[in-house]
Amino acid sequence: MLKKKMRAVAIGAVGLLLVMLVAGCGAKTESNEIKVGANVELTGNVASFGQSAYNGIKLAVKEINAKGGVLGKQLVLVSADNRGESSEAVNAMTKLISQDKVKVVLGPIVSSNVIAAYKVAEENKIPVITPTGTSAAITMANGKVQDYAFRACFIDPFQGIVMANFAGKSLNAKTAAIYIDNSSDYAKGLAENFEKQFVANGGQIVAREAYLSKDQDFKATLTKLKASNPDVIFIPGYYQEVGLIVKQARELGITGVLLGGDGWESPQLQEIAGAAALNNCFYSNHYSAEDKDPKTVEFIEAFKKEYNQTPDCFAALGYDAVLMLVDAITRANSDDPEKIKEALAKTQNIIGASGAISLNAQHDPVKSAVVLELKDGKPAFREKVNP
Amino acid sequence: MDFSAVFLQIVQQIINGVSVGSIYALIALGYTMVYGIIKLINFAHGDIYMLGAYAGFFCTTALHLSFIPALLLSMIIAGLVGVVIERVAYKPLRNAPRMAVLITAIGVSLFLEYGGILVVSPQTRTFPEVFPTTLYNFAGVVVSSQQVLILVVSLVLMVILTYIVQRTKIGKAMRAVSFDTDAARLMGINVDLVISATFAIGSALAGAAGVLVGVYYNSIDPLMGIMPGLKAFIAAVLGGIGIIPGAMLGGIIMGVVEALVSGFVSSTYRDAAAFAILIIILLLKPAGLLGKNVREKV
Numbered sequence: 001m002l003k004k005k006m007r008a009v010a011i012g013a014v015g016l017l018l019v020m021l022v023a024g025c026g027a028k029t030e031s032n033e034i035k036v037g038a039n040v041e042l043t044g045n046v047a048s049f050g051q052s053a054y055n056g057i058k059l060a061v062k063e064i065n066a067k068g069g070v071l072g073k074q075l076v077l078v079s080a081d082n083r084g085e086s087s088e089a090v091n092a093m094t095k096l097i098s099q100d101k102v103k104v105v106l107g108p109i110v111s112s113n114v115i116a117a118y119k120v121a122e123e124n125k126i127p128v129i130t131p132t133g134t135s136a137a138i139t140m141a142n143g144k145v146q147d148y149a150f151r152a153c154f155i156d157p158f159q160g161i162v163m164a165n166f167a168g169k170s171l172n173a174k175t176a177a178i179y180i181d182n183s184s185d186y187a188k189g190l191a192e193n194f195e196k197q198f199v200a201n202g203g204q205i206v207a208r209e210a211y212l213s214k215d216q217d218f219k220a221t222l223t224k225l226k227a228s229n230p231d232v233i234f235i236p237g238y239y240q241e242v243g244l245i246v247k248q249a250r251e252l253g254i255t256g257v258l259l260g261g262d263g264w265e266s267p268q269l270q271e272i273a274g275a276a277a278l279n280n281c282f283y284s285n286h287y288s289a290e291d292k293d294p295k296t297v298e299f300i301e302a303f304k305k306e307y308n309q310t311p312d313c314f315a316a317l318g319y320d321a322v323l324m325l326v327d328a329i330t331r332a333n334s335d336d337p338e339k340i341k342e343a344l345a346k347t348q349n350i351i352g353a354s355g356a357i358s359l360n361a362q363h364d365p366v367k368s369a370v371v372l373e374l375k376d377g378k379p380a381f382r383e384k385v386n387p
Numbered sequence: 388m389d390f391s392a393v394f395l396q397i398v399q400q401i402i403n404g405v406s407v408g409s410i411y412a413l414i415a416l417g418y419t420m421v422y423g424i425i426k427l428i429n430f431a432h433g434d435i436y437m438l439g440a441y442a443g444f445f446c447t448t449a450l451h452l453s454f455i456p457a458l459l460l461s462m463i464i465a466g467l468v469g470v471v472i473e474r475v476a477y478k479p480l481r482n483a484p485r486m487a488v489l490i491t492a493i494g495v496s497l498f499l500e501y502g503g504i505l506v507v508s509p510q511t512r513t514f515p516e517v518f519p520t521t522l523y524n525f526a527g528v529v530v531s532s533q534q535v536l537i538l539v540v541s542l543v544l545m546v547i548l549t550y551i552v553q554r555t556k557i558g559k560a561m562r563a564v565s566f567d568t569d570a571a572r573l574m575g576i577n578v579d580l581v582i583s584a585t586f587a588i589g590s591a592l593a594g595a596a597g598v599l600v601g602v603y604y605n606s607i608d609p610l611m612g613i614m615p616g617l618k619a620f621i622a623a624v625l626g627g628i629g630i631i632p633g634a635m636l637g638g639i640i641m642g643v644v645e646a647l648v649s650g651f652v653s654s655t656y657r658d659a660a661a662f663a664i665l666i667i668i669l670l671l672k673p674a675g676l677l678g679k680n681v682r683e684k685v
Contacts, residue, residue, distance in 0.1 A: 043509040045608070083509050182655060209654045214614070216604040219403040220649035220657070227396050240511055244604055251522060251531050252399075271513040272606055 033076045034069075034335045036061070036325065037096035039107040039117060044084025045213060045240050048266035049109045049314045053131050054079065056318025056353075057106055059306050064322065070329045075322075082108055086116035093117040097124045103335050104129065106321050109314065110238070110263075111135030111156075111186040114149075122148050127341040129325060131317035132286075134159060134262065135185045139363040150344045150363050152321040152352070153286055154387070156186065159261050160193025162284045162369045162385045163234065167259060168201035170371075170383065171282075173231035175206045179221065179245065181237040182210035190236035190261050206230050211241060218245045219252060226254050238263040243272025250277040262286060265312045265379070275377030286313040287354040288370045288381040299353035313354065320352030395527045400650040401643055406534040406603070408642020409541035413596035414619030415626070415634035416548065417469075417589030423565045423629035424585045426485060430492040431472060432593055433616015434499035439465040439594025440607040441507060447515050454517045458540070458598050465594025466587040473586040478579070496616075503609030514605040533603045544595055545635055548588065552631060557584050565629070614658075618645075621665045627675025636676060 038057055041050030061075045069075060078100045080092035089108045096102045097120065105121055105128045108114050114133035121128045129150045130138060136156055139149045167173040176198055181187040195205055207228040209221045222245070225233060233249070235242055235258060242264055249258065250273075260283040270278060289300060289310050299319060303311040311319075327350050328343035329335055347359045357365045368386045372379040414436050421429045442464040446457035476495050480488045521532040552558040563571040564581045572578050600615075601607050622641045626633025641661060648660040668675065 045509075045511060047510050083504075211654060212658075214608075214610070216600065216606070216611075217403070217407050220400055220646035221654040223396060223399045223403060223646075224650045224654075227392065240606065244606065247605075251520065251529065253522075253524070253529050268511075268513065274516075 032073050034071075034073045034329065035076050035078055035100060035102040036322075037093075037100060037102035037105040037107075038077055038079040039082055039089060039092045039096060039105050039113075040079060041084040041107075041109050041113070042079070042081040044082075046084045046110055046238050046263075048239065048268050049132065050081075050084070050107075052266075052312050052314035053107070053109050053318035055307055056131070056303070056311065056315035056320075057322055059303055059315075060319045060322030060326075062306075063302070064326055070326050071333065071335065073335065075326075078102055082113060082117070084110070084113070086113050089113035089117040090120055093120040097121065097126050102126070103337050104325060104340055106131065106318070106325070108133065110184075111138060111189070112184055114138050115185060118146065118149055122146065125341075126337050127344055129321045129344070131321040132262070132314055133186075135189050136364075137185060137189070145362055148341055150324070150347075150359065152317045152324055152354070152357060152365060153262075154367050154369060155364050156189035156261075157193045158387060159284050159369060160190045160195075160236075161197045162371065163190075163236075163259050163261065163282075164194045164197035164201065164203075165385070166282065166284075166371050166383070167232045167234070167257075168198055168203050171232065171257060173203060173257070175204050175230045175232075177207040177209070177225050177228055177230035177233045178205060179209045179211070179225060179233055179235045179237075181213055181241060183213045184237065186238075186261075186263065187236045191234065194234050194236070211237075211245075213238070213241060215241060216244060218248050222249050222252050222254060225249075226252055230256070232257040232259050234259045236261045236263065239266040239269040240272070243269050246273040246277050246281065256280070257282065259283065262313055265314065267312075270377035273377075278374040278377050281374045282371055282382060283374075283379075284369050284385075285372050285379070286367070286369065287316050288372060288379070288384075290381045291370075293355070295351045296353050296355075311353075316353040320350070320354050320357060323350055323352050324357060396650065397647075398528050400646040402528065402530055402534065403650075404643030404646030405639060406537045406642070407645065408622075408639035409538055410596050410600055410615065410638075411619045411622045411641050412635045412638025413541055413544065413592050413599075414615060415622040415638045416545070416631065417593045418620055418623040419626070419628055419631060419634040420561075420585050420589045422623070423631075424561060424582055425477070425481075425488075427477065427488050427492065428620065428628075429589075430489070430616070430620075431495040431499055432589070433612035433614075433619065434496050434503070435465050435469055435472075435590045435612070436593040436597040436600075436615060437503065437607070437609060437612035438468055438499065439590075439597030440601045440611065441503070441597075441609075442594060443598030443601050444512055444514055444607060447517055454602070457517070458595060461598045462591040462594045465597070466591035469586040469590025469593075470583050472590075473583060478582075500610055500613070507609060509609055511606050511608040514601040514607060516605065517602055537599050537603055540595065540599060544592060548592070548631065551588065557581070561585055618661055621661055624675060625664060625668050627678030630675065630677050633675050633677040640676075 040054045061077050065074050082089035082092040109132050111133045114130045127148045131152045134156045178191050180191045258281045262285050264283040328340050332339040332343035350357045355367050370384050371382045373382040417432050439461050442461035446452045446460050523530045560576050560581045622637035623634050626637030645657050649657045
């Protein structure tokens with residue numbers, strides 16, 4: 001009898017303790033913290049993007065908190081690794097929102113994952129800012145602006161056009177081949193716009209081929225592309241496969257110009273392809289580490305000090321996404337997701353590491369792009385293109 | 388396009404296909420050997436190939452071994468893992484229905500893939516360059532030194548395997564067990580030992596394929612075994628599952644067909660072509676190219 005009673009008391013006490021704990025946590029969050037989720041590709045096929053962007057995000061959060069936070073509250077970053085897979089991106093989004101109760105989510109980094117994970121955020125009315133998802137479909141689907149989706153980067157149509165103009169005008173290319181990742185919304189968007197603009201400039205597309213992410217052997221298709229003898233080959237994929245493609249293309253004796261998009265931006269590209277193979281390769285990007293803009297220089301200095309490496313565009317855009325968020329919270333004067341969302345839509349002229357960001361009615365920033373040339377595996381500034 | 392250009396392209400595609408095909412063939416050998424002995428389609432086989440690649444990666448990066456010792460050590464590691472898997476997962480089910488063992492094999496496969504992600508992280512790794520790539524250009528047809536390496540190593544391994552199976556005592560025992568397990572046991576053959584040996588040899592070959600792929604493409608990840616595993620399975624069925632020369636032939640044919648489809652039809656149909664082969668062969672000649680139709684004994 002006594003035993004039973006004691007057990008009941010014990011259970012009751014533990015229960016009470018738990019309730020107090022939970023309540024305590026809740027109270028603490030309410031008062032002086034704003035929870036921000038980061039749904040990022042920390043591992044997997046595009047890990048280099050995710051880690052870079054996350055480093056940028058962390059740096060910005062650290063700086064903001066050092067300056068006293070936002071609205072007197074500290075930003076608390078909660079990260080979830082989506083391993084570079086759409087299904088995991090959805091899981092990570094669900095976890096961040098329902099378990100960690102974040103007010104806003106930064107990421108994912110690549111377009112397909114953003115599109116997959118966005119639905120969860122929309123259902124829960126949590127705004128999402130992707131630093132680097134460039135697919136037009138992220139903010140605009142079925143002719144409707146996606147209310148809770150925002151981004152810090154330019155979009156694929158612009159990027160495709162930039163590279164088509166660069167190929168046609170700066171390189172005087174008359175013929176081009178396109179080799180895309182068939183499983184990536186990003187690659188398809190870039191290829192489509194590249195083709196439109198290249199043809200409009202009087203060029204001709206002589207071949208269109210595709211691969212799947214995680215493929216390893218590209219020699220068969222490259223042999224075919226070689227036979228069609230294009231002036232340039234446009235490969236708007238991610239560095240993992242692009243590295244192998246460039247390597248195998250050079251092995252097959254394709255010495256011509258290879259072009260790509262911001263998916264090429266990774267130190268791993270050089271590890272996979274080898275520095276020599278990357279000569280005569282160009283890609284479009286969001287910013288150049290050689291830019292002399294004061295805000296960019298300041299960011300690069302701070303980043304180098306923190307991580308001892310030169311930031312790539314993903315780091316810069318991750319940083320800028322946090323600036324956008326902080327600006328929105330300040331203007332909304334609230335950390336309520338709904339109010340943050342409304343403020344984000346009115347983002348005007350934020351000076352970020354990657355240039356000035358103003359969102360248009362489609363929630364897309366209007367910004368300039370740069371074309372980088374790979375010299376001995378290192379990206380070097382080639383030209384800047386304004387929208 | 389004139390004739391000579393087309394001809395050059397065909398030759399180039401066949402070379403591309405043969406180097407991929409020899410990888411398929413090495414993996415297919417393990418499938419076929421295991422099937423020949425215990426009538427099990429070992430779906431974890433593709434993942435042993437992945438483990439071999441990782442073993443090779445750590446041998447070259449952490450232990451700084453050169454190619455041949457790294458290859459041998461990786462083969463030994465892959466072989467041991469194969470034996471352990473057989474002992475732990477398949478042996479207790481020796482008398483269970485075949486479906487139970489098949490499902491276990493799928494379980495082991497998933498365990499290795501996602502266990503791999505847990506242990507080595509899903510991060511793709513870049514294989515260090517163990518061989519500088521040299522390119523040989525024969526009148527427009529390009530062959531890289533690594534393609535030659537893949538082909539030579541595969542051929543050597545296949546010759547050794549054929550020797551083991553045809554000329555050694557353990558090979559004779561394997562053939563006996565494959566022919567009639569119960570009779571072999573009655574003749575005093577240690578069947579469990581033979582099965583373990585089969586797993587060891589088959590897994591070692593897959594491990595070798597993993598290292599070769601690592602050296603050739605220089606990037607590896609924990610899920611790299613899924614697609615080649617499936618393709619090698621098709622190769623084994625194509626050649627006639629359970630027949631060793633069939634696996635070699637099937638692998639090379641698969642590689643060449645894929646290269647020709649990518650090269651002359653469309654790269655998007657490449658995988659479709661591979662699986663179409665499986666369907667066609669199952670419809671027309673289920674025993675495979677080199678297989679004889681054997682009536683099941685009742």
